[in-house]
Amino acid sequence: MGSREMVFIRETMLIVLSIVLMFLIITSLGSVASLIDPYTGVWREIGRGDFRGSIEIRVDGVGNKVTVVFDEHMVPHIFADSYRDAAFALGYVHAYHRLWQMDIQRRLAEGRLSEILGNSTLKQDIYMRIVGLYRSAVNTTEWIRRTYPEVYSILYAYSAGVNRAIEEMRSNNKLPLMFKLLGYEPEPWRPEDSIAWAKYMAWSLTDFFEPLRLTYLAMKLGSRDTNTLFPVDPYYSDNITVIPGDGSIGNTRINIDPSYLRSLDWFSPWATGIDLGDNALAQQILDAIESILDLSGEKPREIGSNNWVVGPSRSATGGAMLADDPHLSLNIPAIWYEAHIKTPEANVRGVTLPGIPFIIIGFNEYVAWGLTNTQIGVMDFYLEKIVGDKYLYKGEWRPLKIVEESIRVRGYGVYLLKVNITANGPIISTRGAPISFRWVGNAGYMNDDSGVTREAIAIYLVNKARGYEDLVNALRYWDVPSQNWAFIDIRNNYGIVIPGLFPYRSVSVRLPNGDVVKVIGSRSILNGSGGYEWEGYVPYELIPRTINPERGWAAAPNQRSVGPFYPYFILGGWWDPGARAQRIYQLLSSKDRHSVEDMMRYQADIYLWYAASSLPVLLKAVEGYKDLDPLEAKALEILRSWDYRMDKDLVAPTIWWAWFSSLYDEVFSKIYLDHGIRLRLYPSEDTLLWLIHSMPSSKWFGGSLGDAARKALSKAISILRASYGDDINTWVWGRIHMLYIAHPSGLKPLSIGPVPEDGGSATLMNAPIPYDLKSLGRTYVRTGPSWRIVAYVEGGSIKAYGIYPGGQSENPFSDYYKSFFNTWYRYEYRQLDLPETPQTVGGIVAMIIVMPSR
Amino acid sequence: MGLVRDNIYPIISGIIVGAAGGALGLNWLWISILIAIPQALLSPSKTWLGVINNLVASSAIFITPIIASITTDPKAINMLDTFASIAGISWITLIAISITAYIATSLLTYIATTYIKKIILEIYAREKS
Numbered sequence: 001m002g003s004r005e006m007v008f009i010r011e012t013m014l015i016v017l018s019i020v021l022m023f024l025i026i027t028s029l030g031s032v033a034s035l036i037d038p039y040t041g042v043w044r045e046i047g048r049g050d051f052r053g054s055i056e057i058r059v060d061g062v063g064n065k066v067t068v069v070f071d072e073h074m075v076p077h078i079f080a081d082s083y084r085d086a087a088f089a090l091g092y093v094h095a096y097h098r099l100w101q102m103d104i105q106r107r108l109a110e111g112r113l114s115e116i117l118g119n120s121t122l123k124q125d126i127y128m129r130i131v132g133l134y135r136s137a138v139n140t141t142e143w144i145r146r147t148y149p150e151v152y153s154i155l156y157a158y159s160a161g162v163n164r165a166i167e168e169m170r171s172n173n174k175l176p177l178m179f180k181l182l183g184y185e186p187e188p189w190r191p192e193d194s195i196a197w198a199k200y201m202a203w204s205l206t207d208f209f210e211p212l213r214l215t216y217l218a219m220k221l222g223s224r225d226t227n228t229l230f231p232v233d234p235y236y237s238d239n240i241t242v243i244p245g246d247g248s249i250g251n252t253r254i255n256i257d258p259s260y261l262r263s264l265d266w267f268s269p270w271a272t273g274i275d276l277g278d279n280a281l282a283q284q285i286l287d288a289i290e291s292i293l294d295l296s297g298e299k300p301r302e303i304g305s306n307n308w309v310v311g312p313s314r315s316a317t318g319g320a321m322l323a324d325d326p327h328l329s330l331n332i333p334a335i336w337y338e339a340h341i342k343t344p345e346a347n348v349r350g351v352t353l354p355g356i357p358f359i360i361i362g363f364n365e366y367v368a369w370g371l372t373n374t375q376i377g378v379m380d381f382y383l384e385k386i387v388g389d390k391y392l393y394k395g396e397w398r399p400l401k402i403v404e405e406s407i408r409v410r411g412y413g414v415y416l417l418k419v420n421i422t423a424n425g426p427i428i429s430t431r432g433a434p435i436s437f438r439w440v441g442n443a444g445y446m447n448d449d450s451g452v453t454r455e456a457i458a459i460y461l462v463n464k465a466r467g468y469e470d471l472v473n474a475l476r477y478w479d480v481p482s483q484n485w486a487f488i489d490i491r492n493n494y495g496i497v498i499p500g501l502f503p504y505r506s507v508s509v510r511l512p513n514g515d516v517v518k519v520i521g522s523r524s525i526l527n528g529s530g531g532y533e534w535e536g537y538v539p540y541e542l543i544p545r546t547i548n549p550e551r552g553w554a555a556a557p558n559q560r561s562v563g564p565f566y567p568y569f570i571l572g573g574w575w576d577p578g579a580r581a582q583r584i585y586q587l588l589s590s591k592d593r594h595s596v597e598d599m600m601r602y603q604a605d606i607y608l609w610y611a612a613s614s615l616p617v618l619l620k621a622v623e624g625y626k627d628l629d630p631l632e633a634k635a636l637e638i639l640r641s642w643d644y645r646m647d648k649d650l651v652a653p654t655i656w657w658a659w660f661s662s663l664y665d666e667v668f669s670k671i672y673l674d675h676g677i678r679l680r681l682y683p684s685e686d687t688l689l690w691l692i693h694s695m696p697s698s699k700w701f702g703g704s705l706g707d708a709a710r711k712a713l714s715k716a717i718s719i720l721r722a723s724y725g726d727d728i729n730t731w732v733w734g735r736i737h738m739l740y741i742a743h744p745s746g747l748k749p750l751s752i753g754p755v756p757e758d759g760g761s762a763t764l765m766n767a768p769i770p771y772d773l774k775s776l777g778r779t780y781v782r783t784g785p786s787w788r789i790v791a792y793v794e795g796g797s798i799k800a801y802g803i804y805p806g807g808q809s810e811n812p813f814s815d816y817y818k819s820f821f822n823t824w825y826r827y828e829y830r831q832l833d834l835p836e837t838p839q840t841v842g843g844i845v846a847m848i849i850v851m852p853s854r
Numbered sequence: 855m856g857l858v859r860d861n862i863y864p865i866i867s868g869i870i871v872g873a874a875g876g877a878l879g880l881n882w883l884w885i886s887i888l889i890a891i892p893q894a895l896l897s898p899s900k901t902w903l904g905v906i907n908n909l910v911a912s913s914a915i916f917i918t919p920i921i922a923s924i925t926t927d928p929k930a931i932n933m934l935d936t937f938a939s940i941a942g943i944s945w946i947t948l949i950a951i952s953i954t955a956y957i958a959t960s961l962l963t964y965i966a967t968t969y970i971k972k973i974i975l976e977i978y979a980r981e982k983s
Contacts, residue, residue, distance in 0.1 A: 004976075008973065008976065011969040011972055011973055012969075012973065014965060014966070014969050015965075015966045015969045015970055015973075018962040018963070018965045018966035018969075019962070019966055021958075021962050022959055022962045022963065022966075025955050025958055025959055025962075026883065026959070034881060034882070035937065035952075036920075036937075036948060036949060036952035036953075037881055037882040037952075038876070038882070038915075038916055038917075038918075038919035038920050038923075039875075039876040039879065039880070039881070039882070039885065039919065040879060040880070040881045040882070041882075042933060042937065043919070043920075043923045043930065043933075045933065046923075046927055046929045046930060046933055047929065172879075173879040747940050748939075749936045749937075749939045749940050750936070750940075812933075812936060813929060813932070813933045813936075
C-alpha cells in the first residue's frame with residue numbers, strides 16, 4: 001500500500017472518528033446542552049411572559065379592539081366590547097403565563113400523558129380512557145355548539161387566543177421551559193380541551209369510591225361494624241347542616257321515619273340485589289375492588305373547603321359578607337389564575353382555571369360567590385354478569401359496547417385498550433368480577449349516556465348575573481360537580497344553593513317494611529343486571545337552598561347538606577364529618593356582628609374541635625395510671641394547658657396528633673388485621689370521638705378506653721422521643737407539620753417549601769396530614785386553601801379581598817412565579833377592585849392592544 | 855497577508871456565520887456546525903492553525919452571550935443556581951461542561967469537514983490526472 005493510500009485511510013478514519021465523537025457528545029449531553037444554549041436555552045426563560053411596556057397585536061379572532069392592562073401583580077384586566085373578544089384575550093394571556101400547565105392538564109383529562117412522559121404514566125392514561133372524560137367532553141362541546149352558540153363562540157375565541165400565543169412563542173423560540181426539557185411542542189388548543197379540563201375538575205371532586213371501600217369492609221368486617229364505623233350520617237351532624245331546618249322543602253318531605261332508614265342494613269340483598277355472603281362471588285368482588293382502587297390510585301381524601309355568608313343583621317358594616325376558601329391540592333403553578341374582565345355583559349373579577357374562559361370564584365358589580373364541594377355521591381358501581389361479549393340486562397343478553405382507545409406511549413409505541421361499556425357504564429375492574437360505574441358527568445343531564453353537561457352555560461350566566469335571582473336561575477344548569485354555592489348581592493341578600501344532578505333510585509328500593517323510598521347514592525356495589533338503575537335526577541325545585549336565613553348566616557364547609565326530612569334519602573353522603581362546621585358555627589354564633597377582619601380571622605382559625613371534644617375525656621381516662629415516665633407525664637401536663645390551637649410553634653399539637661394517631665392504630669389495626677383487611681380504611685375522627693364518648697368499654701378499645709389510651713400514649717411518646725430527642729420543648733408542631741407546594745416535575749428547586757405550617761386536617765385553616773405515625777417526618781401538607789376570598793357589600797357595591805398561594809406565571813424565572821405566596825402564608829390579602837376603564841387600573845406595568853386585523 | 859488569510863478571514867467568517875445562526879434562533883448544534891464549515895472551506899495551510907481559528911471563533915460565539923446574560927441580568931445567576939441545584943453541580947461547572955461540548959462539537963465538525971474537503975479535492979485531482 002502506497003503512502004497516498006495510507007494518508008487517504010488516515011483521513012477517512014479521522015472523519016469517522018470526528019463524527020462518532022460528535023454523536024457521543026450530542027447524545028450524552030441530552031437536553032442539558034440545549035438548556036444552557038446561549039441562544040435558545042434557558043436564558044430566554046428569564047422574565048418570559050412578564051409583559052412590559054405597550055404591545056399591539058392584530059388578529060383575526062376578535063370583533064373589536066380589546067385592551068389588556070397588567071397591574072403590578074401581573075393580573076390582567078381585560079376591557080372588551082364583548083365577552084367573546086375578552087375570551088380571546090384571556091386565552092392569549094393564559095397561554096403566555098400557563099401554557100405548559102394547560103397542556104399537562106388537558107393531557108391528564110384526555111389520557112394522553114404517556115405521549116410525552118412514556119410508560120410511567122400509562123396506568124393513569126388507561127384509567128382516564130376507561131373513565132371516558134374526553135368522550136363526554138366531545139359530546140358536550142358539540143351540544144354547546146348546536147344549542148348555545150354564544151357560549152361556544154366564547155370557547156372558540158378563547159382557543160383562538162391560546163393558539164395565537166402558541167404561534168408567537170413558537171416562532172420566537174419562547175415556548176415554556178418544560179416543553180424544552182421534555183422535548184415536545186404543544187398542539188393547538190380546542191374548545192374540547194377546555195371542556196375536558198372542566199370534566200376532570202368535576203370528576204376529581206365527585207369520584208367518591210366509598211361504595212367500593214364500604215363493600216370491601218362489609219365483606220371483611222361485617223355490615224354491623226361497618227355501619228358503626230361509617231354511619232349513613234356523620235355522628236355529630238344533626239345540628240350543623242348546610243341548610244338550616246329539618247330538610248323538608250316547603251311542604252315536601254320524606255314520608256318515612258329517617259331514623260328507621262338510617263338503621264337499615266344497606267348492604268343486604270334487598271338493598272343491593274347482591275348476596276355479599278356468597279363465598280363463590282366474594283373473592284371475585286374483593287379482587288375487582290382491589291383492582292379498581294389500584295388502578296385509580298384513589299385514597300380516602302382529606303381535603304375540603306370552607307365558605308360562609310353573613311347577612312346584614314349580623315354584619316358590623318350592615319352589608320352582607322362572604323368568605324370562601326376552596327381546599328385543593330397545592331401545586332406550583334397554582335390551580336388558579338387571577339383575572340378581571342370588563343365587557344358590556346359583565347364587570348367580573350376573581351380566579352379562573354387556566355384552560356377555561358370564565359371566572360370560577362369571584363364577584364361582579366352585583367353578586368359575589370364562592371364554592372365548596374357538596375360531597376353527595378353521584379356515582380354508583382354495578383356488578384355485571386358478562387358472558388363472552390354480552391352482558392345480562394333486564395332479562396336479555398345485550399352486546400357490550402366496545403370503544404377502542406389507542407394510547408401512544410413515548411419510547412414504546414402504541415398501547416391498544418378496549419373499553420367495555422354496559423347500559424350502566426364502563427367496566428372499570430381489571431380483574432375479578434366485572435364492575436362498571438355510572439357517573440353523572442358521563443350519564444349527562446338527560447341521563448342518556450351522552451355525557452352532555454351544562455356547567456359552561458351556568459358559569460357564563462353567573463359571571464354576568466345582576467342579582468341573586470339571576471345567579472340562582474343560572475345554577476339550574478350547573479350539573480356537576482355539585483357545589484355549595486354561597487352568595488351575596490348588593491341588595492344584601494345572602495345564602496347558599498346546592499345545585500347539581502343528583503341521581504335517585506326508587507323502583508329498586510323497597511324497604512323490608514314494604515315502603516318504597518327515593519334514594520340518592522349507594523353504600524355498596526349494586527346488581528347491574530337491571531332494577532337498580534337511576535330513575536332520574538332531583539328536580540331543580542327540590543334542590544336544597546337557604547336564602548336570607550333567619551339566624552343571619554349560613555355556612556358550608558363540606559358538612560352534611562340537609563336535615564333528615566329532605567324529600568330524598570341521601571344514602572351516599574360522603575360529607576366531611578363536621579369539625580370545621582362545628583367551629584365556624586361556634587365562631588359565627590359567638591358574637592352579634594362580624595367584621596371583614598373577623599371573616600379573615602376565621603379563615604386563619606386553627607382551633608381543633610376534635611381535640612377540644614375528646615382530649616378532656618382522654619386525659620381523664622389515663623389519669624389513674626401511675627406508671628407514666630417523666631416524659632409522658634410532661635406531655636400530659638402540656639396537653640392540659642393547651643388551648644386546642646394547632647399552632648406551628650406549639651408542642652401540644654404534636655403530642656395530640658401523635659397520641660390520636662397512635663390511638664387509631666390501637667383501636668383498629670389489630671381488628672382489621674384479624675379480619676384480613678389490607679387497606680388502611682380507618683374511619684374519620686368523628687367516629688373515633690363517638691366511640692370514645694359512647695363505647696369506652698367496647699371491643700374497639702379492648703374493653704377499656706383507659707388501657708388503650710395509656711398504651712397509645714406510651715407508643716406515641718416513644719416514637720416522638722426516638723425521632724426528635726428527649727427535649728420535649730423542641731417537638732414543635734411546625735417541625736413535623738410542614739407545607740410543601742410541589743412543581744409537577746417533582747423538581748425541588750422549582751417547588752415551595754417545606755416550611756412550617758399551622759393547622760391540621762380538621763381546622764378551618766385546613767392543612768392536613770394523615771393520622772398515621774408511620775408518616776412522621778415523611779409526609780408534607782400538600783393540600784389547603786387554594787384561594788381565599790372575602791367579599792362584602794359596602795355603600796351599595798361589592799368590595800373584595802383575595803389571595804392564592806403561588807403566582808400568575810408558571811415560569812420559575814419570572815418575578816410572578818410565587819409572588820403571592822408570602823402574603824398567603826402570612827394570612828394576608830390583596831384588595832381586589834373592579835376598575836371601569838384601563839386608565840383606572842392601579843400600578844399598570846404593561847398593556848396589550850388587540851386589534852382586529854381587518 | 856498570511857495572518858489575514860490563515861487566521862483573520864476564517865475567524866471572522868466563523869463568527870459572522872455563527873452569530874447569524876444565533877440571530878436566526880438556531881440551536882447550539884447548528885451553530886457549532888455553521889461556524890466550522892466556512893472555516894474548513896477557508897482552511898489554512900497548517901491544520902493546527904485551523905484548530906486555533908475554530909477554537910477562537912466558537913469560544914467567541916458561545917461564551918460572549920452567556921457573559922452578557924450574566925452581567926446584564928442578575929436573575930440569570932439565580933436561574934443558573936436553580937439549574938445547578940437540579941443537576942447537583944455548581945453553575946460554573948454546568949456552563950463549563952456545556953461550552954466545552956459546544957466548542958468540541960464545532961472542532962470535530964471542522965476536522966471532519968476539512969478532511970472531507972481534502973479527500974474530495976484529492977479524488978478530483980486524481981481523476982483529472
